[in-house]
Amino acid sequence: MAKRIVIANQKGGVGKTTTAVNLSAALAQKGKRVLLCDFDPQANATSGLGVDKNSVPVNIYDILISGAEPKRGIVQTKWCDVLASNKALAGAGIEMIDLPDREHLLDNALNQVAEGYDFILIDCPPSLELLTLNGLCAADSVLIPVQCEYYALEGLSDLLGTLRAVKKRLNRKISVEGVLLTMYDGRTNLSLQVAEEVKHHFPGKVYATVIPRNVRLSEAPSHGKPIIAYDRFSKGAEAYRRLADEVLRQNPC
Secondary structure (H helix, E strand, O other), rough: OOEEEEEEEOOOOOHHHHHHHHHHHHHHOOOEEEEEEEEEEOOOOHHOOOOOOOOOOHHHHHHHHOOOOOHHHEEEEOOOEEEHHHHHHHHHHHHHOOOOOOOHHHHHHHHHHHOOOEEEEEEEOOOOOOOHHHHHHHHOOOEEEEEEEOOOOOOOHHHHHHHHHHHOOOOOOEEEEEEEEEEEEOOOHHHHHHHHHHHHHHOOOOEEEEEOOOOOHHHHHHOOOOOOHHOOOOOOHHHHHHHHHHHHHOOOO
């Protein structure tokens, strides 16, 4: 059965989607069967893998709200499989409120396809509302990207509070997979200070790999490619390959 990792942080611009796309591709490059579930209405993970979000006949909204078969929503790309999203998902949180077992809609959908994969990664929106709650309820663990900036830890207490509540009431198996430092610049004191502060708050949970500020990494989504395909020799590509190695050491399969 697939290991399910939700990538979450209610703070925007921390590298959630970049990590979802590039970690998925790096794991697949290492021979693992990977499904990336794009659970963000912006659908950037979908387009980041070269999929036209407006032409996919069945997307994650159709699966959750209209009861479409999950297998029909899976799109195969050159790098990994993806459950596509689009802007219709933006209203799903409201529509889900009156549905039975609303917190487990995504979990129930992924249960139908999980046997075909080693890893399922879930890219969540930058919020703590019902979509993210579904992601947390569907996952075994949460990977938390943290940007190396002044307000890096702002709001993380809310995420951890939500995680504790989910673990207590809805998903007892969920845990912190790891904390990933993103947009790291080792030449600045700020990045070094943030790294030390994050390690202090999450002892033993911070990945050795850090994701650097990298122009090629920023350019890759506009070409519909993960960084390992856009520029496999870039610092960003090397960082995500190292991260994939760390994830595999934690989750041998």
